[in-house]
Structures are given as C-alpha cells and as structure tokens.
Amino acid sequence: MNALKPETRDWLAETGFTVKDEALWFAALTHGSMGEKQDYERLEFLGDRVLGLSIADWLYAQSDAPEGKLAQRLNAIVSREMCATIARGIGLAPHIRISKQASSDGGRDSDNILGDVMEALLGAEFIDNGFVQARGMVHLLWRPALESGAGKAKHxxxxxxxxxxxxxxxxxxxxxxxxxxxxxxxxxxxxxxxxxxxxxxxxxxxxxxxxxxxxxxxxxxxx
Structure with a gap:
C-alpha cells in the first residue's frame, strides 16, 4: 500500500497542503530511482503549469508593468532554482522517497530533484483540492519571492x-x-x-x- 509515513503526512499538513488521496502524494514524493510504477514526473508536469498560471495571475493583478517585464519576473519566480529554494525553505528533502544510491550521489540536495518534487506537490494539491486551493499554496509559499522583487533585475x-x-x-x-x-x-x-x-x-x-x-x-x- 502506498502509505505516507506519519511524519511526512504531518509535515504536509503543517506546510499547508491538504491530503485526501494518499497515493497521489506518495507518488509526488517518489523519485524515479525507486523503480516504482508511479513517481513524481507526471505530477511535476502538471504542477509546473499550476505554478506558472498562479504566478502569472498574481503578477498581472499586482502590477501594470508591460508584458516583457511581467515575463522577466515570471521566468525568475518559476525557475527551477527558485522552486528548489522554496523546497529547502519548507524542509522538503527528508521526505523525498529516493534510492540510497541516488541519495548518496547528492540527489536530495539537487536543484533539479527538489524543484521537480516541489512542482509535483503543487500538482497533487491541484488534483486533490482544485485550482483555487493550489493557487493559495503558491501564494503562501512564493510570497517572499514575489515581495522581494525577484526577477526585477535584468537577466x-x-x-x-x-x-x-x-x-x-x-x-x-x-x-x-x-x-x-x-x-x-x-x-x-x-x-x-x-x-x-x-x-x-x-x-x-x-x-x-x-x-x-x-x-x-x-x-x-x-x-
């Protein structure tokens, strides 16, 4: 059975996520190195779009900047590096299900893996609870990046x-x-x-x- 560890379920709830379909969140936290049927890749694909739309909506509502400036900020805020920074900030790494070999190779601190799993969790939130709640999680977790002016400087x-x-x-x-x-x-x-x-x-x-x-x-x- 794809059951989350109690400490992982508690961590998800404390972070703000709402777990209903446990198998969905189990997959969102599972790296491909585990060799299981379900891993985070499909949910990451979905979560990437949830994140992009949520941030684009926020930027459009908060600013009258031209399209080019909005796109510049969007790209910085939804970048893999920013997703990994958010993941580290909420203590995601210990809850990733990853093989011993991949972990010993530095997988738990990889920007790529942390960023992908962060997006997969947004995908799980969207499927389990709908877009409005998923967008709320984006606003909660990405607020410091948005309010710090990330992406305003030229690339x-x-x-x-x-x-x-x-x-x-x-x-x-x-x-x-x-x-x-x-x-x-x-x-x-x-x-x-x-x-x-x-x-x-x-x-x-x-x-x-x-x-x-x-x-x-x-x-x-x-x-």
Whole structure:
C-alpha cells in the first residue's frame, strides 16, 4: 500500500497542503530511482503549469508593468532554482522517497530533484483540492519571492548581450566545457567569451544556470 509515513503526512499538513488521496502524494514524493510504477514526473508536469498560471495571475493583478517585464519576473519566480529554494525553505528533502544510491550521489540536495518534487506537490494539491486551493499554496509559499522583487533585475545573459552590443563587440559565445556527475545530480561547466575582451567560467546544476552565472561573472570582471 502506498502509505505516507506519519511524519511526512504531518509535515504536509503543517506546510499547508491538504491530503485526501494518499497515493497521489506518495507518488509526488517518489523519485524515479525507486523503480516504482508511479513517481513524481507526471505530477511535476502538471504542477509546473499550476505554478506558472498562479504566478502569472498574481503578477498581472499586482502590477501594470508591460508584458516583457511581467515575463522577466515570471521566468525568475518559476525557475527551477527558485522552486528548489522554496523546497529547502519548507524542509522538503527528508521526505523525498529516493534510492540510497541516488541519495548518496547528492540527489536530495539537487536543484533539479527538489524543484521537480516541489512542482509535483503543487500538482497533487491541484488534483486533490482544485485550482483555487493550489493557487493559495503558491501564494503562501512564493510570497517572499514575489515581495522581494525577484526577477526585477535584468537577466545576466541579457545584460551581457546588451553590454557587448553597446561596446561594438561580437555577441557573447557560450561553450559547455564539462559535464560531470550522475544525471540526477549533474554539474555543468560553461565558458562565456567575448572576442577581444575576455572570458569567464562557471559551474552549476543546469546548463542554463551555469550560463547565467558565467555571464554574471563576466560582467563583474569586465562590465
């Protein structure tokens, strides 16, 4: 039987989730390394959309900013890194059902896994209790990010692109120079260079995040 541990059920309730169909939440917390029929992937797909619509609705209601600014903030607030930050803030990691091997490889602290499970929990909330309640959970958990102004600053890659154009330089070139670790806890190292200016290197848990950090490093060195 797909029964949640009592401490996990208590944690879900204390966080604000409402558990009715226990098997649904069991799946939401189950990593593929467990080799079970149901894991979090389908619920993560759904939760990603619940999160996106909830945040888009919030931003539209709270601001008269143009579409481009709204999209910039939305992308930052629903990013994998932000989802992982929220997950760490509510103490999600100990409740993930993951194999010993995947856990020893760093899976419990992987931005990818934490972010995916966070979205899967939103998917479970949506199925079990409907969109209004799921949106309420998004507002509750993401409020600090929204109120902190996350996403208002220009994305580092956009800033570097504009800097290069403004200085009559070629567009920045990004190169993946290394990928290490298992799939669920991979590390990506990216180099960015601008012709006749210089280069910067950064490593992160996703190629996109590594590119962003490399662009930020470049701007700090040469901008």
């Amino acid at each position: 580092p890659k956009s800033a570097l692109q504009e800097w290069a154009a403004g200085n009559q330089r070629r567009p920045p070139e990004y190169e993946l120079v290394d990928r290490s670790g298992p799939d669920h806890a991979a590390k990506f190292t990216v180099r960015v260079k601008v012709h006749k200016v210089g280069e910067a290197v950064a490593t992160a848990g996703s190629k996109q995040e590594a590119e962003k950090q490399a662009a930020r490093e470049f701007m700090e060195k040469f901008g």
